[in-house]
Structures are given as C-alpha cells and as structure tokens.
Amino acid sequence: MSTFKAPKGTYDLIPPYSAKYLAVRDAISGPLRLSGYGYVETPGFEDVDLFARGVGESTDIVTKEMYTLTTKGGANLALRPEGTASVLRAALEANLHKAGGLPVKLWYSGSYYRYERPQKGRYRHFSQVGAEAIGAEDPALDAELIILADQAYRTLGLRNFRILLNSLGDKECRPVYREALQAFLRGLDLDEETVRRAEINPLRVLDDKRPEVQKQLVGAPMLRDYLCDACKAYHEEVRALITAAGVAFEDDEKLVRGLDYYTRTTFEFVHDGLGSQSAVGGGGRYDGLSEMIGGPALPSVGWALGVDRTVLALEAEGVELDIPAATSVFAVALGEAKPVLFGLVTELRKAGVAADISYGGKGLKGAMKDANRSGARFAIVAGDRDLAEGVVQLKDMESGEQSAVALAEVVEVLRTKLA
Secondary structure: OOOOOOOOOOOOOOOOOHHHHHHHHHHHHHHHHOOOOEEOOOOOEEEHHHHHHHOOOOOHHHHHHOOEEEOOOOOEEEEOOOOHHHHHHHHHHOOHHHOOOOOEEEEEEEEEEOOOOOEOOEOOEEEEEEEEEEOOOOHHHHHHHHHHHHHHHHHHOOOOEEEEEEEOOOOOOHHHHHHHHHHHHHOOOOOHHHHHHHHHOOHHHHOOOOHHHHHHOOOOOOHHHOOOHHHHHHHHHHHHHHHHOOOOOEEOOOOOOOOOOOEEEEEEEEEHHHOOOOEEEEEEEOOOHHHHOOOOOOOEEEEEEEHHHHHHHHHHOOOOOOOOOOOOEEEEEOOOOHHHHHHHHHHHHHOOOOEEEOOOOOOHHHHHHHHHHHOOOEEEEEOHHHHHOOEEEEEEOOOOOEEEEEHHHHHHHHHHHHO
16 A cells, blocks of 8 residues: 555545546536536636635635645645636636627536535535536526526436525625624624624625524524515526426525625525535526626626535435446457457447456456456457457357357447447
C-alpha cells in the first residue's frame, strides 16, 4: 500500500463503483442536451473576489469554507466552491450574451471544493452537474429547469425525493421584508456570529439549522406577506407551469438556499433517505448576479445537482442502475495465437464492440478466470491448431455453449449476436 492517502474529506472513484457516477452524470445531463443546453467547462480555480462578490460575503461558503491560495505572482485565487459564478463569468468573458438569441443555455459537470466537516454526503471535494439559463426573465425558464431535473431523477429510477419551492422576491419588495426581519431578529437572544449575519443578510438566519435558533424564529415575518404584485404573479405562473407538467412540489416559505445571489424563484430537491444531508440539489433565479460581478443586467436561473448525493439517494432506495458490463468480448490466446487475437480485438474495438484480451502470458485456466471476471458475454479462444484451420472457438459465457467460427467472420458474427 502507498504511504499516501486521499486528503481528509475527499474520495477516489474506483471501478466498478465509479460506473454509477458516470451513469448519474449522463442521466442528469441527458434531458439538458435535448433542451438546447450546450456544454461549458471552467477552470477549477478563479479570482477569489468572483465568489466573495457573487456567492456573498455573509455566506458560510465565503467566510469559512473556501480553499484560497496566493500565487507566486501575488494573485488571490480560490478553488471553486460552486458553479454558477464561474459559468456566468465565462459566458460574459466570451460575450455569449451578445451573440444573439437569449437565453444562453449552458450545462456543466465537475468537481467543487469546500472546507467542511466531513460526514456522509458532505465532502470537501464533491461532484455536481449544473445548468444555467442566462439572460431572460421568464417563468417558463424557471419551470423548464425544475421539470428537467425531475425528469433526470425519474429516469434514474429515483422516486422518494421532494421538490421544495419558494419565492425570495426582488429588489423592489425584498428590502422592505429585510427590514421587517431585521427588526424581529434584533429582539432575539442570538450569538455574536448570528447577529453579524443578521445585519449582512438576515434571510440566512432563517436557514440556520440549530434547534435553539429555530425555536426563536417562531412568529418571524414571512416573505410571502411582503411579495410585490409582480413577484406574486411571476411565482404563480412558475407554480402553474410545473403543475401542468405533472410535477409535484411543496411550498416552503422558509426556503432561502445558502447563496446570496438568489431572487424570486428558489427551489431544492430533498431526499428523506439521506439523514441530515437531505438536499440532493437545488437552485433558483439570480437576476442581479451579472451586475454583482461587473457585467450588464442579465436575469438568469439555474440549478446544480449533487452526483455523490444522488448516488447515495439511489442506494437509500435500493435502486440498481442498469449498467452494462465494461467488456462484451474477451479473447484468450493459447500458444502462438496472441498476435492474431490481438489484431482481432483491435478490429472489434474499431467496430464498436467492447473487447479485451488476457495479458501477462497466463495459461488457459488463468485467462478464463480473467474472462469471467471481465463480465464479458462471449469469449474467443484460439490456439495454434484453430488458427491452422482458420477458425476460433466462440464461447457463450452464459450458456457455456461453444462453436467454431471462421476467423474472417468473427467480427460480423459477434456484432449480430450482441445487437
């Protein structure tokens, strides 16, 4: 064993388990690719101010959880703790909003980093698939994204998740609510850190999970009572469109999400089989984020779904994903047959058949063990005598049946059998 281990709070993805993660990423991105979303990839680190401004100075992410570093040139960088700010920065830098045809629809997949107390479902390095629709204020976009996430989860076979929905108002009505909430919070017995947070962003206090804080929040003013007519109408349209698509959701007036940039629609996907880390994903509308990071006004909406959390949710429900074996055909070469079978394996791969061969000069017994282990449906076995006759032995690994097939016909026979 190596003297080195993965850093605390991180994990390695190892086959065959890693195939689950690939399947989840594919399932989440599938509906997006069918809905006009193009793939975007951003660097693993960014200017620290991008997150300080975008995610919010008062959030735990910025104050406690960001991995920051100073380069030799003196630049202050941070490993990305979330995807939205980076994707919006990339879209602005590439002037995608000027290319015509808003919204700009983008999806992404990658690793994110937060210095958190590690526990099941909460890691310091985690994987997400996300989607952003940039540059349009339209309830149909908010609804589209919620429906696509629901579709992705159902495609995977996930059933016991719930969608929580709320509206956070906009720059017209939220300041009025903010003042009312601050006045209420000032009358409570809160610790110094929470008092400071209440002054910067009082909505974050509603999100505090500690029972002693939640107890004091009974009777706090509710945002829904302060929404302006425009925000109410917008939210009702989002709700109506989701309902018309047959997607169930629950109204949750305390839902604020952990980032400062959200406005109006905010939502979370939760799974009750995951204990305290019940959120598997979430998102919302962030109409002011572009201006916060120095861009023009670009109302936008998006979400990110946790790949690790989704895998845990599938396991909690006992859902087995239908993941095909990595290898369909396994070649076993005896005597001097290796070069011929190696050529045959190369041909099969070119024809789109997943094929492998036994390495390391093993005998028949050891090589057949490799064939079994690979999960291959068929084995091709050949020795000197077979090749002299121009055939290979094709063995069905399920039934055990074996038959001779002409060397020139092997690729076509296997393609037909595997189709």
